[in-house]
């Protein structure tokens with residue numbers, strides 16, 4: 001059964017921050033998914049982002065493979081990844097491109113890869129500009145999340161050392177085409193995101209679904225409708241850990257419905273050295289911390305190992 005979901009809408013520019021924080025808290029507890037509007041990223045820039053993304057994915061495979069993923073930066077081809085390692089499919093039916101921190105925050109070996117100026121002259125500037133803008137929106141959102149957890153507004157900014165954050169932008173292309181081959185095919189198989197929060201924009205083509213009760217079988221999948229100009233935001237596993245499972249990291253997937261689809265996800269994650277440990281307001285004697293403290297970089301490395309086998 002698939003139903004459309006009515007997720008809460010968070011207005012990032014609302015002057016009434018305490019009421020926005022309380023709506024946000026409820027959204028994170030009930031759904032782990034919500035929309036963000038008035039986020040400050042201009043539609044014109046998002047439009048250019050999609051244009052450039054389409055241009056890249058339209059290049060011949062040979063050209064794209066020259067930028068094959070290294071240190072999680074660059075291109076991953078169709079079926080090159082399986083977000084649900086237990087699914088019977090041969091891999092997810094999507095291609096993607098990862099762009100990491102714009103500054104070289106770790107080492108000179110971890111550098112972004114860029115298509116050549118000759119083939120895509122405005123590509124890099126557009127990506128860098130979107131990365132910076134969505135990052136600012138993400139930081140404003142994190143300050144509201146901190147408020148929603150009775151913390152100082154700058155909690156995540158400070159503890160996550162966000163000036164040197166490991167945030168990644170990921171361009172996604174789901175090719176569409178025939179869907180009744182009898183094979184088990186997903187655009188993105190069932191998964192939850194690994195990090196703090198993910199901000200997502202899509203071209204509006206149907207595909208994204210969430211399962212609100214992952215412990216209840218059979219899983220019930222609900223469509224997440226597109227709202228023009230809004231980000232779809234979801235809580236990741238690291239935030240779930242931080243909040244002792246008060247906030248949920250919800251299972252989601254992308255189904256192929258025959259139509260080509262583009263989306264862009266921004267995974268806002270802390271610096272690798274940030275230690276993620278239960279937030280005080282999320283535990284007490286009757287609800288002790290469920291997870292030991294963990295270094296963010298170690299946690300992410302293990303999750304990537306399970307997804308990519310490396």
Ligand SMILES: O=C(O)CCC(=O)C(=O)O
Pocket residue numbers: 170172188193200202207208252253254263264265
């Ligand atoms: O493309 C989408 O709508 C979602 C992508 C996603 O869930 C992911 O990349 O983690």
Ligand SMILES: [Fe+2]
Pocket residue numbers: 191192193252
């Ligand atoms: Fe995801």
